[in-house]
Amino acid sequence: MRWHAQPGQKITVDGVGLEVACYGPPPGKAPTLVMLHEGLGCVALWRDVPQQLSEATGLGVFVYSRRGYGASEAGNAPYATDYMTREAEDVLCKVLNAAGLGDVILLGHSDGASIACIYAGSVSDMRVRGLILIAPHFFVEPAGLAAIRQAGDDFRSGDLRAKLARYHDHVDDVFYGWHDVWTSPAFGNWNVADAIDHLRIPVLAIQGRSDPYGTLAQIDEIEARIYSPLETLVLEGCGHAPHLEHRGATAQAITEFCARLIRLEQATIALA
Template sequence: MAITWTDAPQERAQVNGTALEYACWGPSPDQAPTLVLLHEGLGSVAQWKDVPQALTDATGFGVFAYSRAGYGASDPVSLPRPLDYMTREAEDNLGAVMDAAGIKQAVLLGHSDGATIATLFAGSVSDMRVRGLILIAPHFFAEADGLAAIRAAGKDFVEGDLRSKLAKYHANVDVAFRGWHDAWTDPAFANWNVADAIDHLRIPVLAIQGRDDPYGTLAQIDEIETRIYSPVETLILDGCGHAPHLEQADATLAEISEFCARLWRLEQQEVAFA
């Protein structure tokens, strides 16, 4: 189903037999490039808050966000999630979502799990629509401290108020949480590593990380800088945790805006030269 470009859609998009919640901001794909937002492991469309509008205001790009299956108001999924659920999302679903949205030229902007999915897509799927990546708090391999933080979140979900907080955003809150938490805390996930996707990137990348992120260290950013063959820029934010776009919105937005402006100047030069 082709979507209607609106920030208040009346229907969900049907993609691969699944109904997905979505929203759009700013110019449509036939008028401007599109920032495609890929949420974190406990995220949804609504949890981007005012970020999408700020992005379109700052960049002039359209912005498209959707809740992956199992999140927000999208259809639920069967549990447990497979441990390679991020790879499957990249290879099986993201391209089809962009097809439904009518995306023509895109920058993928992913947060946490979403950043990993963006990298996996760009590193494994030949899709000329995608011209750049913005990776916020990406992870490519499991780290002991990050796994400990996820186990702590599991305790808070059962004993604290995390479940009630998430229930505001997810129609199937137990599916959303358990699908993420139980995959990451599976003993086999300690060996999870998809960093080889970085080796295959051939488009510009902006990587943003909070220095105090409990779910991932700067080793994740070092992995990008060590392995990548395409241009990469980084922004490391002091006094910032897992969500730079919310915790230090101004600095994050400014960096994203400059990256998009430089990227599209380069795109226009290449088109003119061709």
């Protein structure tokens, strides 16, 4: 894989071509921020955030579209209720290996934040040095389900399908894979909060107070269960995408968190 941000590059994981893009210094020159997208996201829907974060932090940034998303090859819809756990435990390590990454900081948004937390809490991978969780979810909330059902109405009879089709080659699989599993009766008891118990790396959690898909109960769950260092940022007047809605405050928190983490790692190495 060549380290560049030009579109059209793919890596192969389990025989499936996954769309990727890379920014800033390559592995070996600096740690890498690995960005894991939301339930309807992909490489392109991060917009210019990866480039901006690379410039602000001085780190490499690696983004990819999960199977079936964006320009990645066809997915595995309909999703099983444990699709985020499967992505974390069966796929993410292979992605990091295929990209040739060394030390990484996982940065996940929504579904991607849940996947990142599950990975850090259940897979022994010493490359993972820190965790940034944007609008994470660990359990189902009624308000979030209502927002997902509303998105279903918008997709069927509004303009949401047309908007998403600009970014996803398999737009119906993407949407209904996400929507149908979340709104299924079997998903009502979904809970992955036990992953928090096993975290042993610094964590930054960012949440919009007006997020329709999750309340501050998700952040409270982290605070109640975590044993490792935790920083939180709650943004007023902010919905589900702090990195797009409150770019400055979100980028500043991420940049400062990464800088502190790297200083701590360098100090530890010096003492050793």
